[in-house]
Amino acid sequence: MPKISKTTNPTGLKELPAKAFTVRLITPANGPRSFWLERFDHDLSGLPSGTEISCVAHAGNAEEFFQLGTIESPIYSANIIQKLPTDRPLKFRFLFCNPGEAKLSAFAENIRAANESDAVGESLIDIEPTDLHGPVWKLVLPQPVPDSDRPVLLVERHLFPTALAAANDMWFGALVMPEVMRQICRLIVENPGSLESDDTWLGNWSDFIETLGVHALQEDADHIARENWIDNIIVAFCAKASIRLQLNRIETELTGELL
Amino acid sequence: MATWQFRPINPNENSGTSTVDDNFANEERTSVEILVRETLQNPLDARNDDDVVEVKYNIVNVDRTDSEFLSTIFSEKALLHFESGKLIKDKSLPKIIPFLVIEDFGTSGLEGTFSDSSIDGHAENWNAFWFREGEGAKPTKSNGGAGQGKITLYAASEIRSLIALTRRHSDDKELLFGCCRFKQNYKILGESSRWAKEARWGAIENPDIQATPLEDKPLIAKLKLELNLSRGDRPGTSFLVPMPFGITLDNICKAVIDEFFFPIRRGRLKVTVGEKILDASTVSSAAKSLGPSARHTPAYRDFLEKLIETQLKITPTATALAGWNLTSKLANSSFTHENLESLRKSFENSELLSVDFPLKIRKKGCDPTLGKFRVILRQEQDSDSSEELFIRQDLSIDGEKRLKGSRRTQPVFALTFIDDMELSAFLTSAEEPTHRTWNASRPKVKALYDGTSQLLNAVRNAALRLVEFLTPAGRRDNTALALYFADPNSVQDKPKRGPDGKKTPLPPILPGEINIDIPAPKPKSIKFMSLVDGFSIATVPDEMQKKSLPLSVEIKTAYATTLGDPFKQWDAADFWLNDDKNFLIDSYSVENISRDGNVVRFEICSPDASFSLRGFDENRKVEVQINYREHEDAQDIEND
Numbered sequence: 001m002p003k004i005s006k007t008t009n010p011t012g013l014k015e016l017p018a019k020a021f022t023v024r025l026i027t028p029a030n031g032p033r034s035f036w037l038e039r040f041d042h043d044l045s046g047l048p049s050g051t052e053i054s055c056v057a058h059a060g061n062a063e064e065f066f067q068l069g070t071i072e073s074p075i076y077s078a079n080i081i082q083k084l085p086t087d088r089p090l091k092f093r094f095l096f097c098n099p100g101e102a103k104l105s106a107f108a109e110n111i112r113a114a115n116e117s118d119a120v121g122e123s124l125i126d127i128e129p130t131d132l133h134g135p136v137w138k139l140v141l142p143q144p145v146p147d148s149d150r151p152v153l154l155v156e157r158h159l160f161p162t163a164l165a166a167a168n169d170m171w172f173g174a175l176v177m178p179e180v181m182r183q184i185c186r187l188i189v190e191n192p193g194s195l196e197s198d199d200t201w202l203g204n205w206s207d208f209i210e211t212l213g214v215h216a217l218q219e220d221a222d223h224i225a226r227e228n229w230i231d232n233i234i235v236a237f238c239a240k241a242s243i244r245l246q247l248n249r250i251e252t253e254l255t256g257e258l259l
Numbered sequence: 260m261a262t263w264q265f266r267p268i269n270p271n272e273n274s275g276t277s278t279v280d281d282n283f284a285n286e287e288r289t290s291v292e293i294l295v296r297e298t299l300q301n302p303l304d305a306r307n308d309d310d311v312v313e314v315k316y317n318i319v320n321v322d323r324t325d326s327e328f329l330s331t332i333f334s335e336k337a338l339l340h341f342e343s344g345k346l347i348k349d350k351s352l353p354k355i356i357p358f359l360v361i362e363d364f365g366t367s368g369l370e371g372t373f374s375d376s377s378i379d380g381h382a383e384n385w386n387a388f389w390f391r392e393g394e395g396a397k398p399t400k401s402n403g404g405a406g407q408g409k410i411t412l413y414a415a416s417e418i419r420s421l422i423a424l425t426r427r428h429s430d431d432k433e434l435l436f437g438c439c440r441f442k443q444n445y446k447i448l449g450e451s452s453r454w455a456k457e458a459r460w461g462a463i464e465n466p467d468i469q470a471t472p473l474e475d476k477p478l479i480a481k482l483k484l485e486l487n488l489s490r491g492d493r494p495g496t497s498f499l500v501p502m503p504f505g506i507t508l509d510n511i512c513k514a515v516i517d518e519f520f521f522p523i524r525r526g527r528l529k530v531t532v533g534e535k536i537l538d539a540s541t542v543s544s545a546a547k548s549l550g551p552s553a554r555h556t557p558a559y560r561d562f563l564e565k566l567i568e569t570q571l572k573i574t575p576t577a578t579a580l581a582g583w584n585l586t587s588k589l590a591n592s593s594f595t596h597e598n599l600e601s602l603r604k605s606f607e608n609s610e611l612l613s614v615d616f617p618l619k620i621r622k623k624g625c626d627p628t629l630g631k632f633r634v635i636l637r638q639e640q641d642s643d644s645s646e647e648l649f650i651r652q653d654l655s656i657d658g659e660k661r662l663k664g665s666r667r668t669q670p671v672f673a674l675t676f677i678d679d680m681e682l683s684a685f686l687t688s689a690e691e692p693t694h695r696t697w698n699a700s701r702p703k704v705k706a707l708y709d710g711t712s713q714l715l716n717a718v719r720n721a722a723l724r725l726v727e728f729l730t731p732a733g734r735r736d737n738t739a740l741a742l743y744f745a746d747p748n749s750v751q752d753k754p755k756r757g758p759d760g761k762k763t764p765l766p767p768i769l770p771g772e773i774n775i776d777i778p779a780p781k782p783k784s785i786k787f788m789s790l791v792d793g794f795s796i797a798t799v800p801d802e803m804q805k806k807s808l809p810l811s812v813e814i815k816t817a818y819a820t821t822l823g824d825p826f827k828q829w830d831a832a833d834f835w836l837n838d839d840k841n842f843l844i845d846s847y848s849v850e851n852i853s854r855d856g857n858v859v860r861f862e863i864c865s866p867d868a869s870f871s872l873r874g875f876d877e878n879r880k881v882e883v884q885i886n887y888r889e890h891e892d893a894q895d896i897e898n899d
């Protein structure tokens with residue numbers, strides 16, 4: 001018997017594609033999981049400014065609700081998941097509505113955390129455990145010229161035998177990563193126009209800097225303006241959920257209280 | 260006749276409070292978890308051969324006005340002492356007295372002399388349980404040994420009392436005895452004498468005579484009946500904790516799963532909590548039902564299950580060579596060449612691997628003996644950190660953590676499994692009273708053994724050393740730092756960058772490379788259109804010409820749901836299509852329309868027909884499923 005299945009859409013509810021979102025998830029050995037919205041593609045969504053985002057994390061038949069601000073300034077900080085079973089697949093539903101309205105204007109369903117799906121994104125910096133004979137870490141920054149290798153963060157292999165051991169270490173993340181970011185920024189200001197060049201590895205950083213929400217550096221910026229720009233980048237970088245989460249873990253270890 | 264034996268103390272005796280309770284004050288474990296540990300550990304020690312030990316927990320209510328044995332426990336004299344010892348506020352007790360009943364089966368019961376408390380010895384369980392503190396009768400290789408665990412049973416009772424009915428394996432005797440352990444020595448109002456912290460409940464009232472148990476068969480039979488005991492004629496002990504507080508069957512069940520998942524899943528222990536049976540076949544699903552509140556993660560429990568099935572009784576992947584523990588790190592020389600290769604290969608492939616570690620144990624005054632233990636582990640590349648457990652003779656020593664604190668190693672799941680009697684005896688004597696951690700400086704272990712720190716550290720650190728040894732040298736990784744420096748342009752199927760930082764484009768698909776004829780979609784006979792408050796359908800005349808009319812149509816409707824089948828979740832409260840005032844049908848060349856809850860049926864009689872249904876909530880999506888077929892006597896052209 002032929003069959004036709006259709007769904008009406010009286011309110012014009014828009015379904016957004018999964019590629020508009022990047023969600024990260026951290027599952028510590030002890031303690032609850034945390035997730036954060038790392039990226040939301042405002043342009044791709046086509047939704048007007050002021051649209052409010054909320055998120056329903058769900059696993060099995062259980063759900064947990066989170067408010068995530070508005071689409072022009074989403075809340076990127078980490079959210080602790082406390083009520084969901086850990087033995088069922090965790091997925092996220094994003095809901096959008098105009099301010100003050102209950103009616104949904106858009107949604108996205110079955111979004112998985114990037115590091116839980118197979119689509120593990122690449123990093124702009126490589127990391128490699130090696131013998132450093134004293135220092136714990138060293139950032140190798142090749143000159144941003146065509147055909148040069150991209151940066152690699154070397155870590156002392158006796159402390160961190162694997163790349164993940166260093167990347168997931170809260171002290172390493174909170175103390176070293178901002179300084180790595182600073183060194184990249186310094187190279188950018190020393191090479192004006194490098195962010196616009198597609199020929200070198202530094203050109204790959206333009207989109208990353210943009211996601212931090214810091215205005216581009218003026219071409220005629222003086223030394224003080226350059227230093228201020230770097231500081232602003234570092235502050236924005238440290239506000240990222242990934243760094244914030246490591247700070248929370250450190251705070252918990254030191255004082256037993258969350259920031 | 261059952262009676263309490265309260266004893267005034269000698270004027271020269273000290274009085275004060277008991278400090279044993281403090282040894283079991285543990286902020287990481289609830290009192291129920293500590294009680295469960297103690298009450299399951301003891302029967303595991305007292306198992307007969309390799310029988311499965313069975314323990315039952317239940318909470319039973321007894322009517323005080325209708326119970327012979329309760330009238331002796333709560334006699335006027337007893338109530339006076341309980342009140343004076345601040346165990347009860349006044350003598351008014353509730354009519355119904357709850358009992359926590361803990362029964363073990365497949366054990367030997369409390370063996371040994373029961374008429375002379377001065378007799379000592381390894382087999383003197385009776386005296387050790389009722390008349391000793393801090394010196395158990397159990398040999399040190401068994402799980403107990405500190406002789407302090409029984410305090411948890413008293414502490415679970417509001418009146419700090421415990422009754423036990425034991426049936427002994429050796430002589431089939433059934434003995435009923437009890438004890439109350441006051442928090443401190445006490446005085447009765449208006450009297451000067453101080454009373455002992457321990458009062459016995461049994462056959463003798465005179466405090467100058469050895470307290471002995473009741474063997475009164477009618478009384479024991481009544482007690483079994485009133486407390487609904489499962490004892491029957493099977494050996495073992497039934498512990499009866501009057502007026503338990505803060506204890507429910509649910510939190511007992513959770514504590515059993517958390518503390519004894521391993522021996523239950525291994526088939527060494529079966530626990531019944533109320534009506535719920537936890538054995539090798541049910542404990543996994545019971546643990547799963549605890550969800551995130553379970554102590555071990557589902558992945559770690561899965562690891563334990565796999566190793567129980569495959570790793571405990573087989574030859575290990577490798578055996579460390581003698582002298583492995585003389586240096587702080589494992590080296591290639593710690594294994595044979597063949598063993599090394601299998602170890603590295605298994606580790607790299609994230610397979611289960613096991614290593615036996617031999618050790619010399621130096622007991623004072625004796626020749627060194629050889630003991631061994633096994634470390635079983637598996638690399639967990641997707642985990643953020645490691646999980647581990649130390650199991651000594653079915654008891655988890657869960658306060659010992661070595662891998663978790665290490666930031667240097669690859670995440671792994673690990674189990675350090677000690678089943679060797681000599682090594683177990685050493686470790687038992689090094690255990691803190693709660694049996695959750697080891698301490699090489701405890702007086703008992705120092706008195707019995709030489710080289711305690713080295714020996715203990717060898718056991719504690721073996722899994723960590725093995726992981727450090729097997730973790731391969733670091734490799735350059737281009738995704739590990741994506742947590743901090745994710746490339747916004749990097750998603751799956753997009754061109755990947757090479758080491759030079761340049762993107763390598765995906766190979767283009769050349770014309771003719773794919774040569775598959777994808778058939779055009781089959782034309783449908785019916786078109787669907789969404790309306791604000793419903794939907795309409797219309798026939799496609801060209802397609803309908805091929806049909807044998809009339810066409811029977813059935814349309815199912817339901818409001819869309821986020822989870823599950825919307826049609827199964829439809830409820831008459833959502834909408835009711837039989838309500839023809841609110842649900843309006845407009846049709847052309849359609850006959851025999853019938854409404855049935857969320858379904859509407861009709862027949863299309865002409866190639867040019869239409870049908871619309873309106874009246875649904877304008878704010879909700881409607882799922883519509885249209886089934887149609889030609890007249891039942893006609894040929895089904897669609898399906899040909």
